[in-house]
Amino acid sequence: MEFRLNQEQQAFADEVREFIRTHLPADIARKVRRDQHLSRDDYMRWQQILGQKGWHTFNWPEEYGGPGWNVIQSYLFEVISAEMDCPIIQPFGPRMAGPVIYTFGTEEQKDRFLPGIRDSTVWWCQGYSEPQSGSDLASLSTQAEDRGDHYLVNGQKIWTSYAHYADWMFCLVRTRGDGRPQEGISFLLIDMNSPGIEVQPILMMEGTHSFNTVFLDNVKVPKENLIGEQDKGWSYAKFLLEHERVDNAAIGVTKAAMRRLKAIASQERSDERPLLEDPLFHARVIEVEAQLQALEVTALRVLSQVASGQAPGPVASLLKIRGTEIAQRISELTSQAVGHYALPFQPGYLRDEGAEEPVGPAHAATAANNYLWRRSMSIYGGSNEIQRNIIAKHMLEL
Numbered sequence: 001m002e003f004r005l006n007q008e009q010q011a012f013a014d015e016v017r018e019f020i021r022t023h024l025p026a027d028i029a030r031k032v033r034r035d036q037h038l039s040r041d042d043y044m045r046w047q048q049i050l051g052q053k054g055w056h057t058f059n060w061p062e063e064y065g066g067p068g069w070n071v072i073q074s075y076l077f078e079v080i081s082a083e084m085d086c087p088i089i090q091p092f093g094p095r096m097a098g099p100v101i102y103t104f105g106t107e108e109q110k111d112r113f114l115p116g117i118r119d120s121t122v123w124w125c126q127g128y129s130e131p132q133s134g135s136d137l138a139s140l141s142t143q144a145e146d147r148g149d150h151y152l153v154n155g156q157k158i159w160t161s162y163a164h165y166a167d168w169m170f171c172l173v174r175t176r177g178d179g180r181p182q183e184g185i186s187f188l189l190i191d192m193n194s195p196g197i198e199v200q201p202i203l204m205m206e207g208t209h210s211f212n213t214v215f216l217d218n219v220k221v222p223k224e225n226l227i228g229e230q231d232k233g234w235s236y237a238k239f240l241l242e243h244e245r246v247d248n249a250a251i252g253v254t255k256a257a258m259r260r261l262k263a264i265a266s267q268e269r270s271d272e273r274p275l276l277e278d279p280l281f282h283a284r285v286i287e288v289e290a291q292l293q294a295l296e297v298t299a300l301r302v303l304s305q306v307a308s309g310q311a312p313g314p315v316a317s318l319l320k321i322r323g324t325e326i327a328q329r330i331s332e333l334t335s336q337a338v339g340h341y342a343l344p345f346q347p348g349y350l351r352d353e354g355a356e357e358p359v360g361p362a363h364a365a366t367a368a369n370n371y372l373w374r375r376s377m378s379i380y381g382g383s384n385e386i387q388r389n390i391i392a393k394h395m396l397e398l
């Protein structure tokens, strides 16, 4: 679905396109186009270019350095960025830590932490999950013992995306053991260079490294790094998760994947005609495209609600489920479209190392990897089963 833009929106879209055309480094765009893995440097280079323009934190209020865009402008920026092969903006700073800090932090914390997020000079990671606490996050057991001017933190976090790149971690810790599990949790900002932190990699099946286990052994965290009130961290954590789930709908990236699927299915042949003209395959593509259009409209509705200051609430769960299911379906159809050329295992090509050439057409080389990676979308940010529970309880009142 293409929205008809008014003159002002068209001028904005032109400005975004022109900026990306003249500033996005070609080597990064090439990797994104090929669906290859990006390094820390790739992400940081692009985010810093956006930071200098004031667009890295495009969803922030103006008073904290956001560009003052409305919902449509933010939406256009995301869609055009994906269409023009920009890397996704890593969410941990601008989408997660930043909004929590400017909403619940002190003036000192805002002055100290927001500039590094705005300029993308500091990489953040999310220390929520633990080996025994994923879906049941409130059962987390990493302890923060009150030692006067600091907390002494002991425990283990797991599945911590990009902890090996991170300078800082926002972390949920237990500061009280009695009462409801949600009541004794606090939200701490932890310097990843603190003595006692050890980051161990968890490698993905295709050989890349984005996950980690983070061990915290007697880590001293100054009291000034506590966000909001001690023992009240659950409400800040939930605020963050609701926003994370709206972002998980990932419309811009999914629209780009949809366009790629159609382009591939036009090039691949079935019974001597383009696969996209095969009635069955065409019907499958059209079905998911219609679902994506419906999601897009719903997401815009929710985003305008968020822009007017309301929390997204349980509808965020609905966006998360549909967004991730649609993205998974597109990756499935893309793998089907390239057939057996999805099969070769080419980690060197995926990581853009050396001169490994794809075995089949270039558009097939990362299809299987993409398919496998997208399976994780229905797990992270709270699994889709848990999102269904939230909808059942809070929307359907079952």
Ligand SMILES: Cc1cc2nc3c(=O)[nH]c(=O)nc-3n(C[C@H](O)[C@H](O)[C@H](O)COP(=O)(O)OP(=O)(O)OC[C@H]3O[C@@H](n4cnc5c(N)ncnc54)[C@H](O)[C@@H]3O)c2cc1C
Residues within 6 Å of the ligand: 125, 126, 127, 128, 129, 130, 131, 132, 133, 134, 135, 136, 158, 159, 160, 161, 162, 376, 377, 379, 380, 381, 382, 383, 384, 385, 386, 389
């Ligand atoms: C790609 C990726 C990136 C991640 N990045 C981070 C990160 O940066 N930081 C971080 O803290 N965490 C991260 N996670 C962890 C993620 O938040 C957890 O994996 C998720 O919350 C699920 O927890 P779990 O893995 O412990 O599964 P479990 O909670 O053990 O669940 C196992 C299965 O049981 C189902 N289940 C559990 N309870 C219920 C229930 N009550 N009703 C119905 N079904 C249920 C789940 O849906 C799931 O299918 C990441 C995960 C992935 C996949």
